[in-house]
Amino acid sequence: MDKARILVVDDDKEIANAIDKLLTMEGYEVVKAYNGLEALDALVVNNIQLILLDVMMPKLDGLSTTMKIREKKNIPIIILSAKSEDSDKILGLSMGADDYVTKPFNPQELVARVKSQLRRYMYLGDMGNASTSSLLQTGGLCLNRESKEFTVDGEGVRLTPTEFKMMELLMSNLGMVFSAEQIYEKVWEEEAYSVENTVMVHIRRIREKIEINPKEPKYLKVVWGIGYKIEKY
């Protein structure tokens, strides 16, 4: 297997170099570009498997570059930006980016996100098509009801039976918010009384297993003051 080739685009050369070093240490090949136009050129010349893209750049900004790339290619794009507003994230993702990482980022988290995206792009590409009704899937999460297997971006994760039941409930109703009581009654099959804390503790544990950054969960989200849900991707 060839090493994955990653294009790092940032007008700040030090940041581009740091990411270069970081990814090289993880065993990836890195190509650097310093603005959107260079990035598009680099894409033509090299065989690129993933792009890390800054938003605020001269000549052609990250969002426009994303749109240009999406016209031809389907490769994963992770946006790196100092803009941390929700609206910025939504805009970036809706432009065609696959992930959005805010600066300053944790290098380990960035590496984890890169790995996650590559795994999905390179090895799991068509898995969804082969799945049957016994498979529940969203984003990189995959739950097999029959084999009781749970994978995140293709990697197996060990869940306890309670956790598996909770995930099964939430993933079979993607985007739907369940209150702690509802979850408790469905999973534990007992009457719920003061169960918020119990459910919350389980949610936290699941997050630590499936989320890259449990503090900023991508899949298992708390709707504060209402309940819990798994985001539909």
Add this chain to the structure above:
Amino acid sequence: MDTKLKSISRHSLTKLLAFILAVVFITAAVVQGAYVLFMGYNPESIIVSEYKSSRTAFKYEMNNAFHETLGLIQWQGDEDVEVNTSATPFKDSVANQVGDGVLEEETEVEAQEPSEVIAEEEVNVPQGIQIVNEDKDYIFYVSDGVNTFTNKESYTREDFAKHEDTFLAFEKGNVSYGKKVDPSIISWYSAEDDVTLYLAFTDDFMNEQQKGWEAGRDVLVPMVKLFVAFIILAIILIIYLTIVTGRLPYDDELHFNWVDKIWTEFMVGAFILTIIGWFYGVYTLGVYSFRSLNTPINNLTSTQSNAIYLIGVITAVAVLLCGVIYLALIRKIKGKRFIKDCLTYKFFYRIFHGVLDFLKSFFDGRRFEKFPLTKSLHKRQIAFIVASFILVFLTFIFIAVPPLMIFPPILEIVIILWYVKYNNKTYEEINKGFDESLEEQMKSERMKINLVTNVSHDLKTPLTSIISYVDLLSKEDDLSETARDYVNILREKSNRLKNIVADLFDLAKSTSGDINVDFEDLDLKKLIEQTLGDMEDDIEKSGLTIKTNLPNEPVMIKSDGKKLYRVFQNIIDNALKYSLKGTRIFVELEDKDGKAIATVKNTAGYEMDFTAEEILQRFNRGDESRTTEGSGLGLSIAESFTEVSGGSFKVDIDGDMFKVIIEFQ
């Protein structure tokens, strides 16, 4: 050339010289006038060269002669009346009137003369023609048919008529007269119709008078010429002084001196008094040493010389004073100060303006200058109401005197106009200030938002590099132990910096209002439970216990869940950090009168020597020495987030108890 002329003409020496000369000329003229009068020369001789043509001399003499002559026959008539007792007293009164018409003294003297003469002559002269007054300067004949008087028996009409210049005839009402006789000056009415009168002056007399007349002329004419010259020169000098007074050679400004500071009234008064004093002095001296006209003398008496000397001195002093005052007044007129320098003007101006200004100051805001605008409006309103009230009161008083009723409405109109005018001005000022402050506020708000956005990016970019390279550094294999410690410190601190920056911008955005708030219906009880569950690890680590007292029913509020989570997270985090070891943290929630009140209480592990306000100040750390974690912005963010999501945030410090109260409607 022009300036040179100016520098000379305006020089103070030139002016002084001109002034002195003017005084001298006027004094000299007056002294000459006095001299002429004292010398007894008839001033008419200056214009009229012949004695017989003169009005004041010859014609006056002729009138005198006529009445003397007529007096003879009238006196005779009176004698008859007394004898016959047939005539009316009318004649007597006529005679008296005649006496009144002419110089009284002389008439009386003349009137008595004939009687003595008659008494003498009565013996010698036959009845019919009486010869009297042979030594008169004139010849005469007078007859009323009964008595005839003459100074020469043989006179015929021709004897008189041959004096063609000085002849006068009154023949029973018919008047004829010589060339130089002016009949208009003679009082004919005293003569009765039956009188025949002839009169003529002798040539000897006329010649003699002519000689005297000419002698007077010889003296007077040059004197008058000189007099006129003096007066003309003085007038020229006065005009010159009038023009240049107050001006100096080097500029065109008007200059005043100390004299000009005297009130105008005093100056005018002094001027008039000086003139009166001078006139009185000269008049007294003149009367004292006056000599009748037509009696010239060759030398002045010593009294007269003294009088002339005195007149000169008085005149010089008077002219000096008047000159000074006159020039000062001229300067005032030039400087448009004539009226302004009036004491009366000042007095009335002060009174009028003082009163007006005092009243006005209530309305134009000056009286309330030290107050803020709205307050001055308020005060002005009070002034307006009081003034109106007084006017209403005055109206009732004026009802007693109907014509005065017109004043209150007029004054009321004036007051209303003032009130409205100055109020509008104040309103304008208020609006202006309001607009300005609003604009200012919006500007600073925009600036703040831009600053947050830009600074956020500018801070985050280098921070990204720092964190990345610290991470790379920590992965180096050949680092020494110390270097690895240092790198760990760097990593910790850069992560903390990252948190601070994030907190800082969260706070900045929420306080500037540039933050999205997603309001939704949520259960505050559930939110607190979720937060506590989420933070269980931290709670366990801290070794503190959390005591909750939450209601069984959901407490529904409308707010932003994500932000409220941050709020409770920060508060509990704060409590965990600063609580005394082994104590408990109380988290309570109650639904009271439709209000959701959440309280978090903890016992501080140190003395809280700050107030509730101070702890909410940004960057204020409860205890600086205790920990280096966190940004110090936790409570500030909690406060700000609570407020943007529709709640109120309060901190209460009671001894060692630290209490946060959050309220939602």
